[in-house]
Amino acid sequence: MDILRLINSFIRVVETGSIAAAARAQGMSAAAVSQSISRLETHLGVRLLSRTTRSMALTESGARYFEKVRHIPRDIDLASQAATVATQPQGRLCIATTAAFGRHVLAPLMPGFSAAYPRIDVELISTDRRVDHRLEGIDVSIRIQAQLNDHMITRHIASRPFVFCASPDYLQRAGVPSTPEDLKHHACLVFRYPTDGRFLPWHFVRDGQRFEARVNPGFVCDDIDMLAQIAVNGGGIARLASFVAQPWIDSGRLLPLFEPSARQAAHAQSEPMDIYACVSERSALNTKVRAFIDFLEQAMQNQADAGPGIGR
Structure with missing residues (x-):
């Protein structure tokens, strides 16, 4: 009998609130989890x-x-980490x-990571919703500053510019805004957080x-x-991370706005996107997680050093 597997199923049932969850x-069937609970109860001789x-x-x-058992996993x-720290x-x-x-x-970076660490098996979860590291088995998440909370351990790994941009067709039709204050007269393409319905604010520094x-x-x-596609097709002005906007700008499909000018003594600059690696607790910073965070931070620094382009 794999008692540890049975205990782990019991812990997950209690933490998630149901056998189905x-x-x-x-990654098991509800019947298999239910059977695990029954076997554990039979082994202990009590109803849990x-x-x-x-x-x-x-x-x-x-x-x-x-x-008594919640901390066992x-x-x-x-x-295991202590035993394999040198490996x-x-x-x-x-x-x-x-x-x-x-x-x-x-x-685009993950093949390089897998080549550097062939014994790590990577699973990626792509979502803008709020995630629960423990309940969903997530080791590390990559978030922007607006998505952080006080319960996470965070490490800043990179900053990337936000780019305000629109298609040549839209700007010819609606005019080119010269200051952020002009945005209220334009069709703005706004991102809404799936987690709480907030708009991503358009912040500047002047x-x-x-x-x-x-x-x-x-x-x-x-x-x-989707907002980028709307902008490319003349729908309005978008605020995009540079790694989203740059390929469209390079192709001429989007034009950047609010670029510094010698005629503007008080230029307004968009606040950057700050990117963080997050774990649920310090003990989660094991060798796998540290290897990934170090790799990602270095790769993004290399991209920044290389100048404008995809991912920069």
Whole structure:
């Protein structure tokens, strides 16, 4: 009997609140998880969960048992890390990333990471929603500053410019804004966070002062690449990360706005996108995670040193 596997299933059921959710988190069927709980109860000779067709709750014995075993998976993982600290990083590494960053920056870099660390098996989760590292088995996530929370351990790995841009057709039709204050007269393509419905604000810095530009939302979307396509096809002004905008600018399909000019003594500059690697707790910074974060930080620094282009 693999008692550790049974215990892990029990912990996941308690943490996720249902057998179905625990099954999804473990990549198992609900029947297999239910059988694991039954086998563990038979092994212990006590009922751990009180289950009906509509609800599930810990029994008194189950609550006591959960408090004793809840740290076992983490302790085993830490022990494995200690035993293999001198060896090459290995095993499964689950990385969650924002959709646009994953598509335009992370995906092109992953073959190089796999070549450097062939014993690490990578799983990528591309989403702009809020993720739960522990419940979803995520080792590290890549987030921008606006998506951080106080419960995460973060490391700043890179900054990338935001680029305000529009198609030549749109600018010929609607005119070229000369200052951020002009944006309220234009169709602005606004990104909405899927997690809480907020708009991503359009922040600028002028003479050391930070301010938010008033915008007139022409289109609202929760996918940056869709907003880029709308901009390319004349739909309005978009605020895009440089790694999304640069290929379109290089092709002439989009034109950058608010570029520095000798005639503008008080130029307004867009705030950059700050990018962070996040883990749920310091003990999660194992050799696999550290190897990935170090690799990504160095790769993005190399891109920045190389000058404008994809991923920069």
